[in-house]
Amino acid sequence: MAGQWALSHVCRTMACQHWEMGDNLATFTLMNAFDPNRRPPARPLAFYGVEMGSRLLLGTALYPSPQVMSEAVRASRAGIVTVSLRREAARGKTGERFLELVKALGVHLLPNTAGCRTAKEAITTAEMARELLDTDWIKLEVIANDDTLQPDLFGLVEAASELNKRGFKVFPYTTEDLGAAERLVAAGCEVLMPWGAPIGTGLGLNNRYALRTMRAYFPDLPLVVDAGIGAPSHAAEAMEMGYDAVLLNTAVAKAGDPVRMAEAFAKALEAGRAAFESGLMEPREMAAPSTPVAGTPFFDIGPGNPSVKTGEDGSVEDRSVT
Amino acid sequence: MTVAPISREPAIDPEGIEVYVNAEPARLRPGSLADVLGQLGYGGAKVATALNGEFVPERSRATSPISPGDRIEILSARQGG
Numbered sequence: 456m457a458g459q460w461a462l463s464h465v466c467r468t469m470a471c472q473h474w475e476m477g478d479n480l481a482t483f484t485l486m487n488a489f490d491p492n493r494r495p496p497a498r499p500l501a502f503y504g505v506e507m508g509s510r511l512l513l514g515t516a517l518y519p520s521p522q523v524m525s526e527a528v529r530a531s532r533a534g535i536v537t538v539s540l541r542r543e544a545a546r547g548k549t550g551e552r553f554l555e556l557v558k559a560l561g562v563h564l565l566p567n568t569a570g571c572r573t574a575k576e577a578i579t580t581a582e583m584a585r586e587l588l589d590t591d592w593i594k595l596e597v598i599a600n601d602d603t604l605q606p607d608l609f610g611l612v613e614a615a616s617e618l619n620k621r622g623f624k625v626f627p628y629t630t631e632d633l634g635a636a637e638r639l640v641a642a643g644c645e646v647l648m649p650w651g652a653p654i655g656t657g658l659g660l661n662n663r664y665a666l667r668t669m670r671a672y673f674p675d676l677p678l679v680v681d682a683g684i685g686a687p688s689h690a691a692e693a694m695e696m697g698y699d700a701v702l703l704n705t706a707v708a709k710a711g712d713p714v715r716m717a718e719a720f721a722k723a724l725e726a727g728r729a730a731f732e733s734g735l736m737e738p739r740e741m742a743a744p745s746t747p748v749a750g751t752p753f754f755d756i757g758p759g760n761p762s763v764k765t766g767e768d769g770s771v772e773d774r775s776v777t
Numbered sequence: 778m779t780v781a782p783i784s785r786e787p788a789i790d791p792e793g794i795e796v797y798v799n800a801e802p803a804r805l806r807p808g809s810l811a812d813v814l815g816q817l818g819y820g821g822a823k824v825a826t827a828l829n830g831e832f833v834p835e836r837s838r839a840t841s842p843i844s845p846g847d848r849i850e851i852l853s854a855r856q857g858g
Contacts, residue, residue: 550853
């Protein structure tokens with residue numbers, strides 16, 4: 456997939472692009488230029504063949520109460536919620552009650568391997584999750600460091616390879632590292648979930664350059680920004696970049712009003728995606744008037760205007776502009 | 778991320794073998810993993826199990842013997858991000 460991208464990218468950047476400027480048609484050759492005509496694939500978002508009507512994956516942790524969690528999930532219009540596996544201490548009752556609650560939401564369940572430090576721990580947890588939740592989907596987390604909760608990319612690739620062999624559909628929580636991404640795809644992952652920022656920080660899209668690069672490198676692979684989203688504007692930005700979905704938890708659960716915040720995220724995702732599909736304008740360094748210059752009042756070209764000097768060759772210099 | 782609650786499993790049989798259930802020491806009558814779950818009150822509960830770090834499917838619990846020092850994990854679904 457990446458090879459195809461590289462070829463098409465070269466073709467794009469070698470091509471001449473035509474830009475209409477006023478009444479003139481000017482021709483430029485742009486190297487390494489963003490292709491403004493590129494549009495996202497028309498097909499709907501799907502994870503492992505399952506079509507998604509929503510671009511939000513929402514976590515179920517940290518809410519003030521189970522009821523608020525349920526209401527927030529509904530308000531967010533999330534299509535998937537994440538759950539974890541933890542030690543049971545109430546003869547199975549706590550887990551059963553929680554399962555009843557999340558199953559009643561009517562959305563897909565995505566169990567995670569949160570807290571796992573090695574590929575082996577993650578694989579065992581994934582097996583337990585598959586039996587318990589009756590799904591072969593797994594959000595694969597192999598954590599390298601307590602302070603950053605950053606993924607251990609070596610353990611991640613190792614676990615993803617084994618889980619894919621065992622028939623799992625892996626959603627790997629990864630970084631923007633393209634080398635690791637290539638290996639995850641080669642291991643059979645059909646979706647990648649790079650972090651926006653470390654889990655729970657709410658810092659947003661910490662490395663925009665790398666996220667943009669990753670999106671461009673895998674134009675047809677479902678990509679989800681997972682972790683670090685702190686505000687609806689962050690989610691909208693991920694959508695505007697062309698990411699397919701976002702996964703978040705704390706930003707909704709720890710909001711003053713989680714249900715209303717969930718609704719705010721739903722709107723931001725809708726707006727951000729619409730913006731991406733509409734084709735955002737190209738940013739530029741210099742100002743460009745949006746109001747037509749032709750017909751500007753109080754502006755004369757000629758000897759009557761002391762601020763305009765007409766040269767012998769007919770060129771005009773406007774001295775009023777400083 | 779949620780912090781795992783500290784498990785307080787009862788010591789069922791003072792004369793039994795010592796094992797670790799969710800990292801807590803417990804004395805249990807010897808038997809299979811399925812027997813152990815029954816002793817601990819998990820009979821019929823919706824839980825997933827691992828023995829010494831290896832997943833044990835529900836169908837294999839009755840044929841998985843427990844030995845002294847074994848580490849048994851009993852997990853269920855919880856909130857997660």
